[in-house]
Amino acid sequence: MKPVRTRFAPSPTGFLHVGGVRTALFAWLVAKQASGKFILRIEDTDKNREVAESEQHIMQSLKWLGIEWDEGPDKEGSYGPYKQSERLATYKQWAIKLIDSGRAYADPYTAEQMDAFRQEARDNKQPFLFRNHRPENPPIWDGSMPLRFKSDPKTYSWHDAVMGDLHTGPEVVDDFIIMKSDGYPTYNFAHIVDDYEMKITHVIRSQEFIASVPKFLNLYEALEIEHPILATVPFVMAPDGRKKLGKRDGAKDILDYKREGYLPEALINFMALLGWNDGTEQEIFTVEELIEKFDLARVQKSGAKFDDQRLLWMNGTYIRNLNIDRLIDEVKDFWPASAEVYDIEYKREVLRLVQDRLKFFAELPSLTTFFFEDLTVDTSLISNNKNLKDLPNDKLAELLTISQDKLSNTTFKADDLSQCLNDLLTATDSKPAVLFSVLRIATTQAPFSPGLAETLAVLGKERSLGRIKQQIETLHGALD
């Protein structure tokens, strides 16, 4: 049994989104499961589409997610280089081998001639096949013209690790360009050479390539090499519509999830379940579990729509299960600016209170500013509160005044506060819905906040009482 080697082979044409990364994840899982190697190869054979910085961006994205490669452009291995633009000599060697065996020839046609051929096929409602136009006496290939593979059309049956057994007829096998006139190979040629040279055992790629497989199979034969295990994973679909997720559908840069405060393990879990499950009802998987349980044969054959609600839920689940030390660390760049002057212990207490409420870290400021900043009284909070809006201001002020007195005599430890608040309910003969609401609003000036007692305990005595006083004054002011 050959040691398992899988690869992810993106072209540096922009950022990575969930669609592409999921394919990388699957390949990585297959390698990890077999204690094999995962290779990152940059397929930069199209200079025109290349986007500056994207190679770095791709590597950063994978690293953030923990999808580490064993060999790649920045990581020496026995089969490098791992950038196709640095492997041109290799492709040329293989191309010459093909010429020598009579399986490749120069393509002498102009773009205009090609267009005419294609138009003719379209007019006849036929698929375009270049081999119907093979030149009788092709010129010697000098690199100034494209080099085409001379196909040997036949029927193919093959097994796809995801799709199962597939069959096609000879009509899909055609002569395709293997070397472009700019000296670069095409994907169709380069990836086959590289996968072979890099001893790749599983080619895991997305659906758009499935129709090309018979052509690849034909090329493997001409090259006299065995083809690796083929696995075709379905698209990740855009949330609306039936098309695959793309940048036009608002597919986000993976690093945007980092910026918004998503946890890499949540994203990994989410992506793994987008088209795969282990047959049980388990939804939350650690990376170790995924490595152990992942199976290409259980990958769905149909596309899965990207559902950000589900991702949000999953991220919240992961945040809730994080221990506080890790959470403190993860969240350090997300605090409101006003939190900067506070010490880590205070932040830790705040964080404990909002941990259950956080879905992603960028929400942190909206949940916590009242723990860090001086507040101004927002009268609409009372007038919009169904339990308070019908009570007269002097009644509310009275409740707060009594509370102020009682609270000033407690230690402001959580237990004492709970006791004190309970005593206040009887002393004022109030319902929690009234007393706690007005106190909560007075001390937070926020439409929602964590529980009253714990919030007061974190805010501390001085600040809590000051805010209650401020609210009383505003209520009195409104009376005049």
Next chain:
RNA sequence: GGCCCCGUCGUCUAGCGGUUUAGGACAUCAGGUUCUCAUCCUGAAGAUCGCGGGUUCGAAUCCCGCCGGGGUCACCA
């Protein structure tokens, strides 16, 4: 148009001829958790298994036909 792939609640899915009155999760709605928001718990609603034929005592599951969607037919990957 040729070829190929796909088709179970709104979404992700379980299901491999009978334990299925089609199960779970997200989302939605309702109730509970001394106040709000969230968590948590309980419950509800939600799928004539794309459609039509067969095979079978019995089909989401097997066969055939159709329909719908997608991919591909580049000197892009």
